[in-house]
Amino acid sequence: MAARGYDAKEIEAKWQRAWARARLYEAKPRPGKKKWFSTVPYPYVNSYQHLGFGIAFLRAEFQSRYRRMAGYNVLHPQGFHCTGLPIVGAAKRVAEGDRVQIEILRKMGVPEKGIRKFADPLHWIEVFVPATVEDLKALGAAIDWRRSFITTDLNPPYDAFVKWQFRRLKEGGYVRTGTHPVIWCPKDQAPIGDHDRLEGEGETPTEFTLLKFPMGERALVAATIRPETVFGQTNLWVDPEVAYVEVRVRPAGGGSPETWIVNPAAAQKLREQGRDVEVVRQIPGSDLVGAEVIAPGINKAIPVLPATFIDQARGTGIVTSVPSDAPDDYVALRELQGDEARLRQYRLDPERMRAIEPVPIIRTEGWGPLPAKESVERLGIRSTSEKEALKRAKEEVYRAGYYAGVMSENCGPFAGMRVEIAKEEVKKQLRANGQADVLWEPSGEVICRCATPAIVKLVSDQWFLAYGDPEWKARAHPALERMTLYPEAARKQFHHTIDWLNDWPCTHHRGLGTKLPWDEHWVIESLSDSTVYMAYYTIAHVLQGGDLKSKVPWAGRLDDAFFDFVFRGLGDAGAIAKALKVPPKVLQDLRREFTYWYPVDLRHTGKDLVQNHMTFCLFNHIALFPEEQWPRGFGIIGHLALGGKKMSKSKGNVWYLRDAMKAFGADLVRVGLANAGDGLDDPSFDPDFAESMGDRLREWHGFATARVRTRTKSLPIDRWFLSAMSRAILETRRAMEAMEYRAALRHGYFDLQAAWSWYVRRSSGVPHTRLLRRYREVQTKILAPFVPHVAEEVWSRLKGRGFV
Ligand SMILES: [Zn+2]
The missing domain is CATH 3.90.740.10 (Valyl/Leucyl/Isoleucyl-tRNA synthetase, editing domain)
Structure with missing residues (x-):
């Protein structure tokens, strides 16, 4: 392998270490510098993450890497979701010796002796959160890891953040009780949200x-x-x-x-x-x-x-x-x-x-x-x-x-x-x-995670987020109009969702999460505790103190006054700081950090969340934050297929990120997902394409780092190539900014390579010295968001300044 240029595993590990050492992705506010803040909602950590999460995550990450190269100060954090019934339900099934559940763990590679431990819900978190971190690091993810955390009351400052939200939502009249029809599991005796369904997401x-x-x-x-x-x-x-x-x-x-x-x-x-x-x-x-x-x-x-x-x-x-x-x-x-x-x-x-x-x-x-x-x-x-x-x-x-x-x-x-x-x-x-x-x-068949067909129950003592409220809806439409949507074609579906969204049952009797602050019999359900999660990232590095479950003493005492100050600028920093026993400057810095990073520029998700979680995000921002802090951009991607076949957990046709990386390495998984498709259609990961990109990247690495005979005398064909290259840059930039990554690869990679071949032929095999250098640099930069490890390796060999 080394004979053919480089060992992918080796350079991936090498550059991941170098980026971490340089703290390249640790984001700090730089007043006066334009910023870019991207997020992907926390993955639910009841298994290893599969390629479906991979594509949702990477499409935002490509954007973050691109914006960083374009001169933005970038914040790209990642947290982990533990809220809800699925982990508790699965742990219970393990405890009961349920064969199907145990087989799922076996298939994930859990050794026989370790299976019993999964009867404890906390064990799932202890295993799958670090595993997800490991996978993302191996993928070369450009994440500010200081801001990572888990949800639920296992992490006190996040718990306090959710309680603050709910108290403020209730004061504003956005959380109410009443009699409402909900999709209900007769076996669990609980409402089942989209996350808790084997089938029937979006049915109401x-x-x-x-x-x-x-x-x-x-x-x-x-x-x-x-x-x-x-x-x-x-x-x-x-x-x-x-x-x-x-x-x-x-x-x-x-x-x-x-x-x-x-x-x-x-x-x-x-x-x-x-x-x-x-x-x-x-x-x-x-x-x-x-x-x-x-x-x-x-x-x-x-x-x-x-x-x-x-x-x-x-x-x-x-x-x-x-x-x-x-x-x-x-x-x-x-x-x-x-x-x-x-x-x-x-x-x-x-x-x-x-x-x-x-x-x-x-x-x-x-x-x-x-x-x-x-x-x-x-x-x-x-x-x-x-x-x-x-x-x-x-x-x-x-x-x-x-x-x-x-x-x-x-x-x-x-x-x-x-x-x-x-x-x-x-x-x-x-x-x-x-x-x-x-x-x-x-409205259609719904099957609970416990395999029971769902019915509708009219509940009278349930708490709801009042998304059916016409006034709230009326504010959501213009808020959506101001946003950039990736792709723009999704706009109609968002407006439609705003129109048809019903009141949403926001609490469960069981499961992990944050207790409803005014009635602790209830636990806030998983889609409702994460609607404005992006705000927490802006201050998470200080509150978490480097741990996924914070051990920072004063962050265990946060009250509503703290969040009102940091997120809304209300109250007196001195008094609030005194109560928390921290210097006022800590609070003032957090406030500055929030106002610098907020609003979020891009929140990217699978398209199945348009009809609930994404639209909730918009509604709750309207309820909790002033207009200038409402989200600026939403991006969505379809359901990922594998070589043309739909991935489905219930059908066992899933590919875990770690297995895909074992087969291809990080860069090829990344570029394979970039090429899988844009827009509203369902993308498809094509293993043959990933394979062929492996050969092409080796060739590129060889060419970019080899000695090539050049000339200094200009020929008319030089001007042609320069203009072809400018066009490729322009079109790539447009495609990147529209999150059309397949198109970006076509313009910026395949077309550019073809133009170079033509140019070299027309130059009788001897390109101009300056153009060769420029071409190598441009091509490396265009590739960098997709295949950052190879690109970094080439960049360092080209003696480029800093990191690519
Ligand atoms: Zn059930």
Whole structure:
């Protein structure tokens, strides 16, 4: 290997040591000098970090290195997140001997003897925090390590910082209690935030309309999100194999109890949603088939028919049938109509069954009167077992109808009304008539980390961050407008999130974290204790005293007055310092440090956090800080794929940073991630590209440090190369500043190399002395943010000034 130029491992270790010795990344305020402050939210430390964190982290780090070269005073810190349920849950599973959990630890390389220790949540922190630090150092991360720390009450000054925030948020009316629907794990008996989900990030509570279908004194009850389609109902579906239950329940608006027929899961959900539900008896679904019920909205008798396609986990296990606009219903109806044996089995009159026809109810431009039939026929769907195709059909029909449809003449008083509006109006009328009720469901499937499917619970004693508040939203929109977004295309999604964000349950009963200061039964959950984390970094080096868990005595006594002074300039430094037993100058310096670094210039994250954590960050800055300290830039990146395949923890397809570095070394992992993709599309790490870059960098190193025959006489082609190089610099700079790193590599590396080859050929193999030197310097600098170790090695061999 040495014969081919350099040993990557050796130079990586060598330069990492040199940077640390020179304290290159320790940031100090330099009044008058322009600054750049980048952060990536703390990774959650319940495992080794994988490449997905790697790309989110590095894209911010490339920017920090670039800005440093461009003359900025740069702050780039990194903390670690221990808040929440996952570590506690996983430790509990280890204690219980859960095989899956233990296998996960084994796969991470934990030796058999060490596994038992992971029954203690603190052990996870003791192992994975230092491991993450180690990985980032091995990656050559340009971090000011003095400012690192962990969250939770294990670290007193951070704990005090979160308590200060919550007291101030509560005073401002931003934290409230009330009754709210939350996504809930029935096993953990806790709300589950996005971080605590195996599947279903971003899904929120959604209101379903329960339709009542009277059958004598009782009513079969079906759930729908399309109440406006009641005008097209032709029948009701039940699963003959399912045991339903008859329950006594009081309607949502009050009134005397009614008798409903639903599945047992629905009875449980209604109970979690605060309804008194008394189970009277079981009823086999087969007993219901063939009955006649009165359909709400149209007040017409329709038959109850057998179906096998009903998802018993959603709604009530009974669904109304609208074959004109629901592909499932259309296909199921046709299937049944053609199935002699089944009709006979349930003693259904074949002639009457075959007479059932879809009723046109919605007119949509570009569609005929029966969109479900049209879509099903176009996609060639023949059976209810074609789930994927049916899902596609359903989405297509729903979208077209919802945004562009108008209710037809078959819809009584709603004829001519836009579907979007009719949906609400029909729901209102059915509720007023006592023909409908309400059930909450997650907007899509949500699975808790403990593998339990989530439901929606209405909780009445929960604390919320009031992101649903219209006034707060109204301030967030213009605040977003002032920001730079990387990429700009994300702006619409942020505005959309601001509009639709609901109140957010911000406390849990269990888990690691900071206790809610005015009610210590509650622990603040993981997304809510880290919304304005960047402010803490500006002062962390003093409060932490070099430890991840601070042992600085006075930093263990911080009160709200301290944070009000440092972050808001309120109060008298002398008095506050006296209470803390530190010289006032310490406080004044911290205040100066905060005002120098703040606001944050870039916060970079995976795009799945737009819909919560990033937008929370903006809201909470508005609530806590003056306008000039609101964030200046947000950057996002998609979900990283490996060689084209999606990485997924639940599917075991993850690559840990440390394993990737073992295979490629730090520089190649870095440049591979830089080239993985920009913008909103999901990036993909291509091992072949990383491999080929290894050869190219060796070649570059060889060329840049070799003796090359040059000339001093100028030729016209020199001017061409100079201008090609200027263009490459300009375009690279533009791409770097837009965080388009793949483009930066193309302009600044591949194109520039090609231009040089052409130039050398046109110079008969002998370039100009000055241009050779300039080219070597420029190329080294352009490469430096991506492959800092090789670049530093070349720079030192070129006898460049200081570090590259
Ligand atoms: Zn759970």
